[in-house]
Amino acid sequence: MAFRCQRDSYAREFATTVVSCRPAELQTEGSNGKKEVLSGFQVVLEDTLLFPEGGGQPDDHGTIDGVPVLRVTRRGAQADHFTQTPLTPGREVQVRVDWERRFDHMQQHSGQHLITAVADHLFGLKTTSWELGRLRSVIELDSPSVTTEQVAAIEQSVNEKIRDRLPVNVRELSLDDPEVEQVRGRGLPDDHAGPIRVVTIKSVDSNMCCGTHVSNLSDLQVIKILGTEKGKKNKTNLIFLAGNRVLKWMERSHGTEKALTSLLKCGAEDHVEAVKKLQNSTKLLQKNNLNLLRDLAVHVAHSLRNSPDWGGVVALHRKEGDSEFMNIIANEIGSEETLLFLTVGDEKGAGLFLLAGPAEAVETLGPRLGLDCKCRVAALPPPPAQMEALGKGASCSASRAACKHLASMKQKGGESVWRAK
Secondary structure, eight states, X not given: OOOHHHHOTTOOEEEEEXXXXXXXXXXXXXXXXXXXXXXXXXXXXXXXXXXXXXXXXXXXXXEETTEEEOEEEEETTEEEEEESSOOOTTOEEEEEEOHHHHHHHHHHHHHHHHHHHHHHHHHOOOEEEEEEOSSOEEEEESSXXXXXXXXXXXXXXXXXXXXXXXXXXXXXXXXXXXXXXXXXXXXXXXXXXXXXXXXXXXXXXXXXOOSOOOXXXXXXXXXXXXXXXXXXXTOEEEEEEETHHHHHHHHHHHHHHHHHHHHHTSOGGGHHHHHHHHHHHHHHHHHHHHHHHHHHHHHHHHXXXXXXXXXXEEEEEETTOOHHHXXXXXXXXXXXXXXXXXXXXXXXXXXXXXXXXXXXXXXXXXXXXXXXXXXXXXXXXXSTTEEEEEEEEEEHHHHHHHHHHHHHHHHHHSOOOOOOO
């Protein structure tokens, strides 16, 4: 038996009865990107308006008597609704679907059927899979490449059929119906139960499908093919938008265009050239800055080396430096007797540190610095005896704590020099 959402994709609300409700858990992705496990209930209804994910289409969102449904999955001939509030079996409930999400999925799914049929008819490009994404949808075509001309022809043809207002209808066929052999499809799931559902676009395509669809191609409004990307195993991914997604894409693109026009002080037709000029200028500035930083590192090294306080322990921090800046200083100083502790980076953010000097001192002090980072210990040429520990991602507050620790050595031993910027 087909669900109510499959019998009438345009229905937004209906009444049904709770069949069962049992404790369950749902694994989901939290706002921080980490997996979370939610405790709740698996609710089965006599019939459902909420589509369970399948056929490349995500599940519907909605409510049961105002209780949010977080996930809908199919189990054989029934749909499981995950909620965090229990519902009493035998109780009559009102089911409402998130219509904006549902209609969006209808447009993308029917759009996929249309593109798949046209690509096959025009160029013999077979669809091997597809994905209905949150912002865009992808059709995987069984071809190592698809030309720009082919993409343009497919887009023109599908939009002509939308303007022709071709009807889309859904039929149910029994498994032994001979017509099943003539219907396009990629096979049935192992736990399929009941008749086979066939979605037909008049004069274009008949395809086995469990998803929700528009009843007429005019409801797709328009299809925009954004382009192609290299897929897996000699296949090509075709990226497309249908219906309201095209309007939202145009709105975002227009907003971006206006912002760039304001920032670049030129018309949209000159944006690319203006950005290229900025990139070239930035590369030149970065090159000049790198040369100046290298010269500064040599100057700092010589200043430290020639200081009357030279010897023991030297610590230095510079906000604008990088790992190369520290390495140049260490190489220019090249002393095996002096312990050198360098830090670079913003005082409020992450940074880098370098500890160089006598091998025994580096190996002893490195773990004692207590910096919140992973360190590596390796030879620092040119002097083979000089060792370094370079920490990536160390906070500068931690680096300052390490500086204080090294400075305390001066107070205890009376030999080191404390210098910091």
